[in-house]
Each structure stands twice: as structure tokens, then as C-alpha cells.
Amino acid sequence: xxxxxxxxxxxxxxxxxxxxxxxxxxxxxxxxxxxxxxxxxxxxxxxxxxxxxxxxxxxxxxxxxxxxxxxxxxxxxxxxxxxxxxxxxxxxxxxxxxxxxxxxxxxxxxxxxxxxxxxxxxxxxxxxxxxxxxxxxxxxxxxxxxxx
Numbered sequence: 001x002x003x004x005x006x007x008x009x010x011x012x013x014x015x016x017x018x019x020x021x022x023x024x025x026x027x028x029x030x031x032x033x034x035x036x037x038x039x040x041x042x043x044x045x046x047x048x049x050x051x052x053x054x055x056x057x058x059x060x061x062x063x064x065x066x067x068x069x070x071x072x073x074x075x076x077x078x079x080x081x082x083x084x085x086x087x088x089x090x091x092x093x094x095x096x097x098x099x100x101x102x103x104x105x106x107x108x109x110x111x112x113x114x115x116x117x118x119x120x121x122x123x124x125x126x127x128x129x130x131x132x133x134x135x136x137x138x139x140x141x142x143x144x145x146x147x148x
């Protein structure tokens with residue numbers, strides 16, 4: 001049975017590619033949010049119509065992205081949430097909370113510089129990793145029992 005993994009969080013590095021490439025030999029399917037920043041920001045107005053006010057522009061996009069995210073998280077077996085070094089990912093914090101509330105297995109991925117700021121989110125996670133290859137090793141262990 002295929003393990004369904006939702007990859008959430010920062011979109012400015014290739015961490016998703018690293019995990020997907022590292023797990024090619026595993027029975028895993030991956031899903032995630034729209035990672036094209038402009039498409040994510042503009043999906044609401046592209047589908048529902050233009051807005052003069054930036055608040056409503058963003059509001060429409062956030063709502064459509066929430067539909068996609070809720071679906072992906074609810075269908076996942078494991079949710080991986082990445083917090084990057086450079087940008088504040090408030091949506092990633094929301095996704096971590098949603099995954100936890102739904103009883104999904106949560107893996108949080110961030111560097112040591114965010115350890116204090118994310119302590120409550122880390123406490124909700126079943127694993128806290130610092131590198132994408134550690135996530136791959138977790139998935140491999142979950143599916144096969146193999147250690148690195």
C-alpha cells in the first residue's frame with residue numbers, strides 16, 4: 001500500500017526535490033501546495049475575478065489554496081512541514097497545526113536556528129529533522145524497517 005506524503009512549507013529551495021529523488025525506490029506518493037509563488041498568490045483572481053484591493057486579492061488566493069491544502073493534508077498518511085531559513089512561513093505553521101489536529105503523522109523540517117521559535121510545533125511532531133535526507137531515511141524506516 002502506497003504511503004501518501006504531503007510536503008508543505010517553504011517554496012524557495014529544492015528540499016522537495018531532494019526528498020522525492022531520495023525516495024524513488026520507495027512505495028511513496030507525494031503531494032503538496034502550489035510551489036509557483038505567483039500562481040499561488042494569483043489563483044483566486046485568475047479564477048474568481050480581479051480585485052482592486054490587495055487584501056481581497058490575497059483573500060481569494062488564500063481561500064483557494066486552503067481548499068487544496070486541506071484536501072492534501074486530509075488524504076496524507078504523513079505530513080512533512082519545512083520551515084526555511086530566510087522567510088517566515090506562517091502557512092507552514094497552520095499546516096503543521098492542521099496535520100496534528102487531524103492526527104496525521106507530522107515530520108517538521110528546519111535548521112537549528114529555528115529550534116526555540118518552533119518549540120511548540122516541534123512538540124506536536126513525531127520527528128524533527130534538519131535535512132531532507134533525514135526525512136527520506138524516516139520514510140525508508142517506516143516502510144521497510146531499514147536503517148541508514
